[in-house]
Amino acid sequence: MSSIDEIWNRLDTAMETALSEPLVAKFTSEPQRAARLGVDTAGIHFDFAKTHLDAGVVDAFCGLADAAEFDTWREKLLTGSEINLTETRAATHTAERGTGNAADVAAARDARETMKALYGRVADGAFGAIDRVIHIGIGGSFLGPALLIDALPKTGPVPDVRIVSNIDAVALERTLQGADPDRTLVVTVSKSFTTLETMMNMESCLAALEEMGGTAVRSRLVAVTAAPDKAEGFGVDPQNILPFAETVGGRYSLWTGVSLAAALALGWDAFEDVLAGAAAMDRHFAEAPLGKNAPALGAMMDLGYSSLVGAESRAVFAYDERLRLLPDFLQQLETESNGKRVDRNGRPLTRASSPIVWGGVGTDAQHAVFQMLHQGTHLVPTEFLAVVAPGHGLGGEHHRQLLANCIAQGAALMRGRSYDEAMNDAGDSAMAQAKTFEGGRPSSTILLDRLDARTLGALIAFYEHRTFSFGAFLGINSFDQMGVELGKEVARTIAGGDLGDLDASSRDLLSRAGIS
Incomplete structure (x- = not known):
C-alpha cells in the first residue's frame, strides 16, 4: 500500500471517529471549538465549528497536504511557475493583484x-x-x-x-x-x-x-x-x-x-480596492498555517464531505441580496476547476472530486429548499454568508431579522429536534415523526464586517484559493477545462450540417426543431 493510500485510510478513520460524536456534543467536549475553527482575516470571519473538522481530521488532512506536496504546489501558484500541466503554463491571476x-x-x-x-x-x-x-x-x-x-x-x-x-x-x-x-x-x-x-x-x-x-x-x-x-x-x-x-x-x-x-x-477606486482585498487574502493564504488557513480549512471541509462521506453537493446561501450572484459564480469556479476524473498525471481518481455547487438567497431559499436540507435523505453540507452592516437605509429591524434567520438555520441544522421533543408539541406519534429532525447536519458560516470592494475582493480570492487547495489535496489540475469543449465541438459539427454518426434520438430532435 502506498503512503498516500495509508494517509487516505487515516483520513477515513479520522472522519469516522468525528462522525461518531453528535455535532452538537462537540461543543461540550471541546469548549474552545468555536475559537479553534474560527479564522478572522481581511475583514471576514470564517466559522467552520459546525462541521466535523475536529483536531484528528485536520491533523490527518495536514498529513495529506505533506504527501500531496501542497506547499510546493501553492508556491508554484503564487510564484507564477508552471502549474497547468495539460496546457504547459502557469496560472497567474494572483499576479494581477501583486503576488507572483x-x-x-x-x-x-x-x-x-x-x-x-x-x-x-x-x-x-x-x-x-x-x-x-x-x-x-x-x-x-x-x-x-x-x-x-x-x-x-x-x-x-x-x-x-x-x-x-x-x-x-x-x-x-x-x-x-x-x-x-x-x-x-x-x-x-x-x-x-x-x-x-x-x-x-x-x-x-x-x-x-x-x-x-x-x-x-x-x-x-x-x-x-x-x-x-x-x-x-x-x-x-x-x-x-x-x-x-x-x-x-x-x-x-x-x-x-x-x-x-x-x-x-x-469607479476606478472601487476596482483598485477589489484588487487590494484580494491581495490581503493572498497574503493570508500564503502565510497562515493550514490549521488556521481559511481557504485550506474550507477545502478540507469540502473534500471531507465529498470524498470521505460521499456528499454529492454543497449548498451556498447568501443572506444578503447584494451577493445573490455568488452561487452562480462559485458554480463555475469550483465545478469547472475541480470537476475532473483524473489527476494531473492522467491517473484515474480513486476519490470523488468536485461536489455539485448550488444555492440561492436567504430568506427566499428557506421557503423553497430548506425542507430538504433539514429533513431530506441527502446529506448536503451548507454554507451561509452574511454581512454585519446592512446594505440599506430602511431601519435595523429588517437586518436583525435577516441575520437571525441566517444564524438560526445553521444552529437548527446541527441541533435538530428529537422525537421526544416533537411529541411534547405534536401529541401523537405520526405528527411527532413529521416534526422530528435528526440534526447533525454540517454547515459553515462566513460573516463579513461590511460588504465593500475590499471585502468582496477578499471573499472572491478566498474561494479561488479554496478551489485550488481542494485540487491540490487531490492532486488534480484545477486550471484546465477540457470538459467544456466536447459539447461545443459537437454543436459546431451539427450547426455545420454534418450529422455524422449522430444517434437516432438526436437526429429526431433536430428534425422536430427544424434545424436539420
Missing part, C-alpha cells in the same frame, strides 16, 4: 495602466457622451464582472452597464431596449476572440445599434482578449483593445481588463 514573479506582476501592472487609460478616455468623453455600456461575454468573461456590478454601489462614470452572455437573442434584445445607439459603448470579452456565443452576440449587437440609427457604432467597440491580433483583425481600433495574459484563466480573470465595464460602473 516580478515579470508577471510588472506585466499585470502595465496592463492595468492601459485599462486605466481607456477608463479615463471613456470618463473624459473621448467616445462621446456614453450613458450605457453593453458588456458581452460568457462564462468567466461575464460571471465575475456581473457579481461585482450587482454587489457594489455604482458611483462610476457609466453606472448603467448591461451584460449579455446567452446566445439566445432574447437576452440581447432586452439589453438593447432603451439604448441610444450613439451613446452606447460595447465591450466584448473573449480570451480567444473566437468564442461562438460572444462573437455572434457582438456582431448582432453592433448590427442592431446601426439599424437603430447609430453612427460610427464600431468606433465605440472595445475588445478585452488574450488574442489582441484577432481583435485588431476584426477591425477593433488598437487603442481600444485591452490584452490580458494567456496564463489567466477565464474564471480567474475578473482582476484584469475583463472588468473594464465593472470599473466604469463602480
